[in-house]
Amino acid sequence: MQYLNLSIILALFAQVIRALHFDIPATQHSELVCVRDFVSQGQLVVVNLFAGGAVGDGQKLNLYVRDSVGNEYRNKKDIAGDVRVAFTAQATTSLDICLENLAQLKSASMSRSVELDVETGSEARDWNLISANDKLRPIELELRKIEELTDEIVDELAYLKAREERLRDTNESTNSRVTRFSLLIILVLGALGAWQLNYLRNYFKSKHII
Structure with missing residues (x-):
């Protein structure tokens, strides 16, 4: 039970530290403020955002959700309140969120207060609905959460292992190519040196120097 409580506390702590609160000054030109997170393919992602102010208050707050490979998931313009x-x-x-x-008014100095919370994987699931549908007791619900969180950790470790293997193979391939290239350079330099010595010897002989 002690390990169970510790796991629950760690899971809740991980959720707490993902919530961010910051202010975004209004500017005349586009200046993106981005929060980056890592996601796995097929993983559920929920972005909860609260923006202060109101639509039409002289500021236009826009939201873009994209990943590093070019997929754009959301593009919301002029948002306020809960999103x-x-x-x-x-x-x-x-x-990237x-x-x-x-700024819609040139002379005014304004900003928007934003609260951002990003949930992924098991954190993003509606556990209240799952508990109601499956009729789970509180301890069973917490065990289900820990089970899914453990599965995600195992999947992430497997991904990191596969990535490390790819990087190792790339490193070994690069080292092999560098070694072959170095040997080729040594052979070329040796052949060039021998040719220069032979050329100089023939030259000196033609001049009767040696």
């Missing part, structure tokens, strides 16, 4: 975005990641890559705050 919830849910989608499934199409690739294992880094995910970007915001820009465009």
Whole structure:
């Protein structure tokens, strides 16, 4: 039970530290403020955002959700209040949640307060609905959460292992190519040196120097 409570505390702590609160000044030109997270292919992602202010207050807050391979999941313009975005990641890559705050009035100095919370995988699931549908007791629900979280950790470790193997193979291939290239350079330099010595010897002989 002690390990169970510790796991629950760690899971809740991981959720807490993912929530961000910051202010975005309004600017005349596009200046993106981005938060990056790592997602796995097929993983559920939920972005919960609360933006202060109101539509038409002289600021235009835009939201862009993209990944590093070029997929764009959401593009919301002129947002305010509560915004919830849910989608499934199409690739294992880094995910960028970007915001820009465009000033509609040139003379005013304004900003928007933003609270951002990104949930992925088991964190993003509606556990209240799952508990109601499957009629789970609280301890069973927590065990289900830990089980899914453990599966995600195992999958991520397997991905990291496969990535390390690919990097190792690339490193070994690069070292092999560098070794062959170095040997080729040594052979070329040796052949060039021998040719120069032979040329100089023939030259000196033709001049009767040696």
